[in-house]
Amino acid sequence: MADRVKAAILGSGNIGTDLMVKLLRSKIIEVTIMAGIDPKSEGLRRAREAGLKTTVDSVDGLLAMADDFDIVFDATSAAAHVAAAPRFKEAGKIAIDLTPAAVGPYIIPGVNSLDLMNEPNVNLVSCGGQATIPIVAAINRVAPVEYAEIVATISSLSAGPGTRQNIDEFTQTTAHGIESVGGAKKGKAIIILNPADPPIMMRDSVFAQAPGADPEKVNRSILDTVESIQEYVPGYRLRTDPIFEDDGTIRVFIEVEGAGDFLPKYAGNLDIMTWAAVRVGEELAQGLIERRSAQAAEAK
Amino acid sequence: MFESKKVRIIDSTLRDGSHAKRHQFTADQVGKVAAGLDSAGVSVVEVSHGDGLGGSSINYGFAKESQENLLKTAHEAMPNAQLAILLIPGIGIAEDLEMAKHYGTSIARICTHVTEADICEQHIRVAKKLGMEAIGFLMMAHMVTPDQLCEQARKMESYGADCVYVTDSAGAMTPYDMRARISALREAVNIEIGVHAHNNLSCAVANSLVAIEEGATTVDGCTCGLGAGAGNTQTEVLVAVLDKLGVQTGIDTFKIMDVGEDVVRPIMDRPQIIDRAGLTLGYAGVYSSFLLHAYRAAEKYDLDVREILLECGRRKTVGGQEDMIIDIAWELNQKKLAAHRTGSTA
Numbered sequence: 001m002a003d004r005v006k007a008a009i010l011g012s013g014n015i016g017t018d019l020m021v022k023l024l025r026s027k028i029i030e031v032t033i034m035a036g037i038d039p040k041s042e043g044l045r046r047a048r049e050a051g052l053k054t055t056v057d058s059v060d061g062l063l064a065m066a067d068d069f070d071i072v073f074d075a076t077s078a079a080a081h082v083a084a085a086p087r088f089k090e091a092g093k094i095a096i097d098l099t100p101a102a103v104g105p106y107i108i109p110g111v112n113s114l115d116l117m118n119e120p121n122v123n124l125v126s127c128g129g130q131a132t133i134p135i136v137a138a139i140n141r142v143a144p145v146e147y148a149e150i151v152a153t154i155s156s157l158s159a160g161p162g163t164r165q166n167i168d169e170f171t172q173t174t175a176h177g178i179e180s181v182g183g184a185k186k187g188k189a190i191i192i193l194n195p196a197d198p199p200i201m202m203r204d205s206v207f208a209q210a211p212g213a214d215p216e217k218v219n220r221s222i223l224d225t226v227e228s229i230q231e232y233v234p235g236y237r238l239r240t241d242p243i244f245e246d247d248g249t250i251r252v253f254i255e256v257e258g259a260g261d262f263l264p265k266y267a268g269n270l271d272i273m274t275w276a277a278v279r280v281g282e283e284l285a286q287g288l289i290e291r292r293s294a295q296a297a298e299a300k
Numbered sequence: 301m302f303e304s305k306k307v308r309i310i311d312s313t314l315r316d317g318s319h320a321k322r323h324q325f326t327a328d329q330v331g332k333v334a335a336g337l338d339s340a341g342v343s344v345v346e347v348s349h350g351d352g353l354g355g356s357s358i359n360y361g362f363a364k365e366s367q368e369n370l371l372k373t374a375h376e377a378m379p380n381a382q383l384a385i386l387l388i389p390g391i392g393i394a395e396d397l398e399m400a401k402h403y404g405t406s407i408a409r410i411c412t413h414v415t416e417a418d419i420c421e422q423h424i425r426v427a428k429k430l431g432m433e434a435i436g437f438l439m440m441a442h443m444v445t446p447d448q449l450c451e452q453a454r455k456m457e458s459y460g461a462d463c464v465y466v467t468d469s470a471g472a473m474t475p476y477d478m479r480a481r482i483s484a485l486r487e488a489v490n491i492e493i494g495v496h497a498h499n500n501l502s503c504a505v506a507n508s509l510v511a512i513e514e515g516a517t518t519v520d521g522c523t524c525g526l527g528a529g530a531g532n533t534q535t536e537v538l539v540a541v542l543d544k545l546g547v548q549t550g551i552d553t554f555k556i557m558d559v560g561e562d563v564v565r566p567i568m569d570r571p572q573i574i575d576r577a578g579l580t581l582g583y584a585g586v587y588s589s590f591l592l593h594a595y596r597a598a599e600k601y602d603l604d605v606r607e608i609l610l611e612c613g614r615r616k617t618v619g620g621q622e623d624m625i626i627d628i629a630w631e632l633n634q635k636k637l638a639a640h641r642t643g644s645t646a
Contacts, residue, residue: 149358151623156415167419168393188357191390195415196616205623207358240630249358253627 004030005285008062010084011075012036012043012054014160015098018262019073019274024050028282028289032069035062046262059084066091070288073277074099077162078169085121094284095121098277100169106177109279110228111137117287122280125177126170127269128152128189130276131204131236135252136182138225143213148184150174150206153192155199158267167191184208202268203239206252215244222252232279233272235259301513302545308518309549310344310407310494311337311535313564314374315386316520316527319350319589321569323363329567330370331377336559337523338378341551342535344407346384346520347374350528350589351620352411353385353400354392359622360589367396368403375404382406386437389419391620394426401430410456411437411467413618414444417455424459435494435518436461439619442472442585446484453489463492463518468507469619471498471529471578472585478507482514494518497533499525500582502574504533505541512547523556524564529588530578536560577605584613593622597629607632 007029009016016034020043023031034047035055044054053068055061058080062072071094074081081101088095097103104121107113111134116122124130132150139145152174163170171189178187194200210218222242229236235257243251256268263270314330330347337345347370349355349363356363363370375383384407385400397408408427410420417438427434436456441449453464466481473481478495485493495511497504497520508519521535536556543553577595581588586609594612598605611628612621 147358151359151620153621153623159419161418164416164418165421167389168395168422171390171393190357190359190620192618192620193390193413193416193419194616194618194621195413200615203624203627205359205627207623209358239627243626243630251626253623253630 003289004028005071005288006030006032006069007071007073007281007285008033008035008069009073009075010035010059010062012038012041012047013075014263015270015274016073016075017043017046018270019075019277020047020050020052021261022274022278023281026278026282028285029071033062033065035059059087063087063091070094071096071281071285073281078166089120094288096277096281096284097121097123098273100126100166100173102173106181107280108133108137108177108181109232109276109283110134110225112181113280113283117284118291122284124273124276124280125181126174127154127202127273128170128191128204129174129177130272131202131254131256132206133177133182134225134229135206135222135254136178136184136208138221139208139210139213139218139250140183142217142221143210145182145184145208145210147186148178148182148206148208149188149190150178150204151190151192152269153194153200153203154269155202155266156193156195157199158202158269159193199264199266201266202256202272204254204256206254208250209248210250211248213248213250218242218250233275235268235271302547304546305512306517306548307512307542308343309535309538309551310346310384310518310520311342311523312346312520312532313337313523313526313535315346315348316350316522316532318348319528319592320526320531320572322592323349323356323361325364325370327365327369327373331373332563333523333559334374334381335377336563338381340555340559342381342556343550344382344384345374345378346386346409347371348386352388352392353396355388368399371400371403371405384409386411387423388412388620389423394423397423397426397430397432401432405432407433407435409435409437411439414438414441414449414452417452420456421459424456424461428460433463434461436464437467437496438465439467439469440587441466441468441481442470442477446481449481450484450488453485457489457491461491463494464489465494465496466511467496468498469587470585471500471504471582471588473497473507474501474503475506475510479510479514482511482516486515492517494520496520498527498529498582498588499532499534499574500530500578500588505537508533508538509541523560524568525572526564526568527588529581529591530574531572577609580606580609584610586612587617587619587621589619590622590625593625597625601629601633603629603632
């Protein structure tokens with residue numbers, strides 16, 4: 001385990017804490033620090049218990065321990081990440097951005113993550129984007145997607161104040177991701193909050209128009225993709241077989257059950273973000289290890 | 301009880317009626333209906349995709365005409381009436397309001413599920429900044445208690461809404477439910493109160509009257525009742541009833557009847573009646589615009605449309621979850637096939 005890459009988490013809220021629980025199991029990343037602002041936060045308490053260094057001075061506190069991490073996961077807010085991003089860059093840190101800030105390029109594991117292994121800052125799009133863009137890309141691989149639309153339905157309890165105050169950020173960011181990463185010529189995203197009690201699981205629908213698509217090929221591509229997502233998001237599953245309408249519309253219905261690490265199981269929307277962050281973090285860490293060993297070999 | 305009251309009627313034929321038209325209104329139809337409503341004395345006409353600005357989609361149905369063209373056409377056809385739009389955050393975005401303003405819209409109706417008012421703060425503020433009247437729409441108001449409704453309405457008021465609506469999207473309320481909600485709201489907020497009713501339980505006009513009695517001053521109607529589910533409060537009926545009661549609406553009772561009969565009825569795809577599926581919406585408390593989507597799914601998956609709607613009710617679906625209909629129909633169909641297989645091998 002000596003080769004593990006050290007990482008810090010910025011943000012001690014629900015997402016940051018759930019991410020920590022997942023990173024503590026990683027064989028490639030060693031999570032060393034959690035930075036927050038609230039000394040009484042449950043996340044910081046758990047981090048101390050798990051043996052992490054903690055600070056309540058947010059980015060300043062984190063950068064004071066710059067030797068203790070190479071990667072930083074930012075689970076704060078878009079505005080905070082925009083302010084922090086240049087400082088991480090200057091300090092030579094790799095930033096994985098879970099906020100909607102999108103300072104760096106969008107990244108989706110299994111779709112474009114391997115192309116971005118040397119990027120200093122990557123953005124995880126949105127929960128709906130992580131759940132649906134791989135499906136759009138799966139269809140686009142075998143039949144060019146003219147238009148793709150996604151509907152993400154999440155339980156009201158799992159939508160925090162940040163999401164609520166900036167709901168347009170979700171629809172716009174996700175639509176851009178459907179186009180730029182998913183490959184659809186045109187993308188649209190819709191988000192619905194459902195307050196049912198007991199809370200509903202995260203559900204996503206992907207509707208795509210890919211004229212002339214061969215249903216068998218599309219089906220296989222989607223099923224392969226679902227299998228590869230399940231490698232890093234265990235609760236990801238199709239609710240129905242992919243449906244092919246007479247007018248050429250393809251419908252894919254997805255459900256994401258959370259792992260229940262720190263967040264409740266219905267919060268699949270938050271769970272898929274933290275799983276994706278772990279996956280991306282491990283891929284970028286691998287890239288870093290390879291670059292370092294190449295440099296070491298050169299030095300000899 | 302009603303005399304000397306004044307009520308503003310907002311006609312939503314060209315927005316809620318879009319559901320019943322599967323969003324296939326042409327610019328010509330919109331221009332004619334808008335001109336007719338204006339000449340009958342309607343002071344506010346709402347024009348949008350049924351699911352609001354940005355609603356044109358696979359999930360809700362693509363619109364035949366661009367929203368820009370429909371708004372422009374309606375605005376030009378109305379020398380007097382104000383143009384209103386609907387926006388559902390999560391479907392449309394704040395930028396859509398700028399477009400609407402550009403094409404002559406002066407009233408923005410911002411719509412959320414009845415428990416989710418805090419997702420519309422940004423949109424209400426943008427509407428106000430653009431100089432528009434902002435109306436907050438609390439959908440599916442039957443799903444919560446009057447107290448919970450008031451809490452959400454106060455949020456909309458705090459964001460700057462000029463008016464807040466009790467929206468019976470599922471046409472599931474009786475006059476008793478409506479009275480309890482409007483009277484509670486009258487105590488809770490200091491802004492205008494509006495009512496939007498569907499006729500799935502044949503209570504739309506009665507619910508609107510009770511709402512007026514309790515203090516609502518803005519009331520929605522659709523000419524010929526053209527709207528989602530079994531339709532809306534029928535504008536011309538509401539106008540006639542209010543006329544008899546001595547309530548001023550500014551609308552000419554006979555002219556609005558003519559608009560219904562001569563302009564709207566000829567462009568309707570189906571009669572706006574309470575059939576068993578429409579009644580089931582009200583009975584089960586299901587979002588009215590699910591109706592035509594559920595009919596299509598029932599046909600495709602060989603089901604009784606009511607099975608689908610009842611399941612939508614059981615799962616506590618909310619407005620905008622049209623994607624659940626196919627998901628549910630597929631599952632019901634699979635269960636049926638499985639039962640059939642076991643039956644035949646037994």
